[in-house]
Amino acid sequence: MSGMEPLMIMSLMASATAAGTTAAGTIASGNAQKSSAITQARQGQELATAQNKYAIEQAKMNRRAARSVAEQQRQRGDTELSAAQRKAEDLRLKRNLAVSKMIAQGAGSGFAPGAGDLAFREDDLFRYGTRQASLATGEGLQVQQDYDFAAANTLYDAESGLWAARREGALRSSAASSGVANARGISLTPSYLSAAGTIAAGAGEGFEKYKRG
Numbered sequence: 001m002s003g004m005e006p007l008m009i010m011s012l013m014a015s016a017t018a019a020g021t022t023a024a025g026t027i028a029s030g031n032a033q034k035s036s037a038i039t040q041a042r043q044g045q046e047l048a049t050a051q052n053k054y055a056i057e058q059a060k061m062n063r064r065a066a067r068s069v070a071e072q073q074r075q076r077g078d079t080e081l082s083a084a085q086r087k088a089e090d091l092r093l094k095r096n097l098a099v100s101k102m103i104a105q106g107a108g109s110g111f112a113p114g115a116g117d118l119a120f121r122e123d124d125l126f127r128y129g130t131r132q133a134s135l136a137t138g139e140g141l142q143v144q145q146d147y148d149f150a151a152a153n154t155l156y157d158a159e160s161g162l163w164a165a166r167r168e169g170a171l172r173s174s175a176a177s178s179g180v181a182n183a184r185g186i187s188l189t190p191s192y193l194s195a196a197g198t199i200a201a202g203a204g205e206g207f208e209k210y211k212r213g
Contacts, residue, residue, distance in 0.1 A: 038180065045176035052169035059158075059165040066158030070151035077147025084140020088133040095129020 099122055 041176070041179040041182070044179050045173075048169075048172045048176035052165075052172060055165040055169060056162070059162040063158040063162050066154045070154045073147045073151040073154065077144035077151075080147065081140040081144040084136050084143070088136040088140075091129060091133040091136060095126060095133070098129065099126050 102122055102125060
């Protein structure tokens with residue numbers, strides 16, 4: 001073995017060592033990037049879970065409040081109907097009193113009850129009082145229906161809000177889970193290929209030095 005050969009061998013070993021060190025660094029960098037991506041994806045998943053919990057809790061609070069409001073609206077409708085029914089009954093009493101008074105006045109004037117013009121006026125007054133009482137009851141029913149409809153809308157909006165919060169939460173969770181899966185699935189092949197290229201280049205460089213020597 002000539003005096004130069006040990007130097008050439010040392011040169012080859014040095015090139016291989018340097019290439020191996022660089023390759024290891026490339027692989028380590030790839031692992032670090034993948035680990036960072038997984039960490040960020042998990043943080044995103046935790047944030048999505050927190051957001052979902054907050055949104056659903058808010059929607060449930062809104063639903064509880066809506067149920068209270070709807071109950072108040074229904075009670076208001078029942079109250080309005082009761083008031084209308086009392087008004088209608090009062091109108092019927094006034095109608096009966098007016099008819100009775102007209103009959104009494106007619107009898108005192110010498111007119112026979114239920115005869116002639118007096119009978120016509122009695123019937124007209126009775127029909128008028130009945131119509132007014134019916135209108136009062138109808139108005140009360142309409143108001144009650146309006147309050148019931150408002151209560152139904154209040155509950156529907158609250159239920160829709162909770163459904164939307166759960167739906168958005170499911171989509172948010174799915175996206176976060178996909179992010180974690182994608183991070184875990186990041187391929188390190190490019191890092192390995194780059195490392196292999198570095199090692200091959202180092203070996204080639206050492207071999208070229210050996211040939212020149």
